[in-house]
Amino acid sequence: MQDLIIKIYEKLYKLYGPQGWWPIKNHHGTNPTKTGATRGYHPENYDIPKQRNDIFEVILGTILTQNTTWLQANNALTHLNQLNVIEPEKLLDLDDTTIKAAIRCAGFLNQKSIYLREITEFFIKLKGRIPTRKELLKVKGVGNETADSILLYAYKQPEFVVDAYTRRIFSHLKIVDERINYMKLKHFFESNLPSDVPVYQEYHALIVEHAKRYYSRKPYEDTILNEFSIK
DNA sequence: AACCAGGACGTGA
């Protein structure tokens, strides 16, 4: 099984190459081969984010992209950037109406405006310390995937990120049950991979990239990974 | 015109 999970990773990596997640606005690298590419990707640079505000920006992005496309989340981030509030203290100074107008394009503006405040207050209280997963899950608006995304992409901690695409692909290949819950699927990957941050970062990004192409609408016709299908 | 998008929360079995 370990062999299978690694082989799928290698196949996807050869197909799409390094993805350069998580995109950062003020990073000017681009990856022109990406579908729907926006600026900010930094393939093969696993040292990003480093600055406090860049870490903060990744965290804002994890909230904003919940159940929406990255394009819309990125537009919301652009608006926040224009307001010069991709800095925790400044974001808290901004009134609710302005925040909602800025993030409106990412959907769920009422709850996300609350979530952004909650995670921002939490971030400030950390004073640079890396949060635990349990701490993150206590923050309103941070569920399993967002917590793992923050840990893996903002803080470079070896926490595998699972999303709807992950379950869709691997259950379609009959490797896992389609009703497997988040934590079991997460542990499935973590127990079948070396605990390596760049690998975790790339694997999740590659899954998203592959799923966007072949798993957005039924019937799923994945001829690329078909060779790995069990039975 | 329905369906989907890099989910989370509250509720009731």
Added chain:
DNA sequence: TCACGTCATGGT
């Protein structure tokens, strides 16, 4: 624990 409705905008 698990299933379900709700939250909202924008693209296909």
